[in-house]
Amino acid sequence: MKMKSVFFSIASVVLLVSSSALISSCTKEGPAGPAGKDGIDGEDATATCVQCHDFSDDLLTKNFQYGNSVHASGHNIDRNSEGCSQCHTSQGFRMLVDSGVMAAVASPAPINCRTCHKIHETYTPADYALRTTAPVTMIMGGPEATYDYGTSNLCANCHQGRPVNPYPVQGGAPVTLTAANARFGPHHGTQANMMLGEGAYEIPGSLPYSNSPHTNAVTKGCVTCHMEGNPMGIVAGGHQMGLTYISYGAPAKLLSGCTVSGCHTDAAAIKSAFEENRTEIMGLYAQLEEELKTLGWINPNTGLVVPGTYTQDQLGIIFNQKFIEADYSNGAHNYRYTRALLKNSLEALAVQGKARS
Ligand code: HEC
Ligand code: HEC
Numbered sequence: 001m002k003m004k005s006v007f008f009s010i011a012s013v014v015l016l017v018s019s020s021a022l023i024s025s026c027t028k029e030g031p032a033g034p035a036g037k038d039g040i041d042g043e044d045a046t047a048t049c050v051q052c053h054d055f056s057d058d059l060l061t062k063n064f065q066y067g068n069s070v071h072a073s074g075h076n077i078d079r080n081s082e083g084c085s086q087c088h089t090s091q092g093f094r095m096l097v098d099s100g101v102m103a104a105v106a107s108p109a110p111i112n113c114r115t116c117h118k119i120h121e122t123y124t125p126a127d128y129a130l131r132t133t134a135p136v137t138m139i140m141g142g143p144e145a146t147y148d149y150g151t152s153n154l155c156a157n158c159h160q161g162r163p164v165n166p167y168p169v170q171g172g173a174p175v176t177l178t179a180a181n182a183r184f185g186p187h188h189g190t191q192a193n194m195m196l197g198e199g200a201y202e203i204p205g206s207l208p209y210s211n212s213p214h215t216n217a218v219t220k221g222c223v224t225c226h227m228e229g230n231p232m233g234i235v236a237g238g239h240q241m242g243l244t245y246i247s248y249g250a251p252a253k254l255l256s257g258c259t260v261s262g263c264h265t266d267a268a269a270i271k272s273a274f275e276e277n278r279t280e281i282m283g284l285y286a287q288l289e290e291e292l293k294t295l296g297w298i299n300p301n302t303g304l305v306v307p308g309t310y311t312q313d314q315l316g317i318i319f320n321q322k323f324i325e326a327d328y329s330n331g332a333h334n335y336r337y338t339r340a341l342l343k344n345s346l347e348a349l350a351v352q353g354k355a356r357s
């Protein structure tokens with residue numbers, strides 16, 4: 001009852017505003033004509049509203065899941081300046097998608113339903129359409145790197161590496177990093193690049209740079225694995241979108257997405273394969289990070305890059321460590337590519353003299 005009266009009052013405000021606009025646009029008024037016939041009753045203004053705002057738990061469930069997500073946390077919406085706002089604020093993203101503009105956002109809203117869906121544009125269920133599903137040309141990795149995985153193209157706009165300067169180039173001259181380059185790397189969130197297997201420094205080594213079957217077989221990318229399995233309450237999956245949650249005090253993984261589209265059928269087998277690959281990748285990654293710290297290329301306390309002159313291969317190895325760290329999937333997004341980057345980077349460190357040029 002209470003909700004309904006809110007809707008009615010919104011509808012009457014809309015009616016009032018539009019009818020007064022009509023009246024004020026007339027310039028001269030003649031004498032009033034005779035009263036016309038009663039019109040047919042108009043459509044109930046709330047008829048379309050209730051197709052979404054109904055008594056079921058559907059919308060509410062998504063609200064709860066979403067409310068418990070990192071997106072909704074609002075932790076990083078102070079990153080609202082030009083160059084950050086398009087990925088960190090709702091208005092910044094909509095500006096970029098709707099008009100290709102990147103600008104600071106003065107009063108930022110966290111990423112919310114309206115950021116990704118066209119909520120309240122027509123006040124019909126069609127407003128659940130996604131704001132964009134266009135393929136995304138990656139910022140990093142050259143023009144051949146295009147992310148095109150259905151509805152998850154939306155995610156790839158933000159979950160990709162940012163422009164990197166200096167970007168490591170094989171065969172290039174050594175470069176000097178200063179304190180201003182301490183945050184050298186692709187930024188947080190290289191998931192779309194990792195899924196494609198594009199954009200890292202493909203240093204030569206014993207392993208070829210191939211992609212895991214996920215790159216070709218998972219047609220909706222992020223959405224298939226992160227949203228389409230059965231959610232775990234409001235702590236993982238669905239519109240919470242994360243796959244890591246805490247179960248009885250210990251971190252757990254939601255793997256229901258692995259079996260949704262019939263890709264994997266045996267839940268126990270996929271869990272053990274996942275654990276096995278994950279342990280291997282985490283081990284290799286820890287080794288690489290440790291070596292870079294021991295070499296003094298990465299600050300052991302802050303994780304930032306230590307100023308100095310680096311060959312392109314050395315810069316590339318540091319870049320790979322940052323690229324893999326920022327993917328946060330421990331190989332799940334592209335096991336073969338991740339493993340090749342790690343193994344070949346470690347080999348290169350061992351073989352080609354650790355001395356800085
Ligand atoms: C496409 C489905 C959809 C339709 C149709 C729809 N809404 Fe909404 N509405 C939403 C969603 C999603 C939210 C955001 C929920 C949230 O953030 O808690 C929302 C939020 C609201 C809110 C809370 C304030 C706000 O703006 O966040 C009001 C009030 C509201 N809607 C009224 C209406 C009215 C009135 C209509 C019809 C004229 C309508 N809605 C039609 C989906 C819809
Ligand atoms: C291309 C999109 C994009 C741009 C542009 C961008 N970010 Fe981010 N940023 C992300 C994503 C995605 C994450 C979350 C990654 C994750 O947790 O998987 C993130 C995370 C962060 C974090 C949190 C890191 C953490 O460890 O929790 C900070 C801080 C941050 N960004 C700062 C900035 C600043 C400052 C700028 C502008 C100079 C910026 N970002 C520009 C996409 C972007």
Ligand code: HEC
Binds near residue numbers: 059067223
């Ligand atoms: C970060 C982007 C994002 C945000 C924020 C978001 N959604 Fe979604 N939503 C999606 C994607 C992606 C899908 C799945 C599209 C598909 O079917 O592949 C989806 C699907 C849906 C659907 C099913 C639509 C249909 O046509 O069947 C509903 C309903 C929905 N979202 C409601 C919400 C509500 C309510 C909120 C806010 C609490 C919200 N979404 C926030 C990305 C988002």
Ligand code: HEC
Binds near residue numbers: 086115223
């Ligand atoms: C508008 C940009 C944007 C879009 C679109 C977007 N994200 Fe995010 N995502 C972010 C940012 C920024 C963060 C980090 C937020 C923070 O730290 O406050 C994040 C965080 C996350 C996290 C939590 C990471 C963690 O550290 O635990 C997951 C999971 C995630 N996003 C998945 C998705 C998926 C799946 C989609 C597509 C359905 C998507 N995102 C669409 C910008 C975006």
Ligand code: HEC
Binds near residue numbers: 159195
């Ligand atoms: C093949 C399934 C799959 C696809 C496709 C996929 N992910 Fe993941 N993702 C995972 C798994 C499994 C993990 C957990 C890995 C771990 O913690 O060891 C994960 C972890 C993450 C995390 C770290 C936070 C968390 O929830 O654990 C983020 C953020 C993330 N993925 C975002 C994305 C984005 C964005 C995309 C699309 C560009 C994507 N993922 C595509 C399976 C997938």
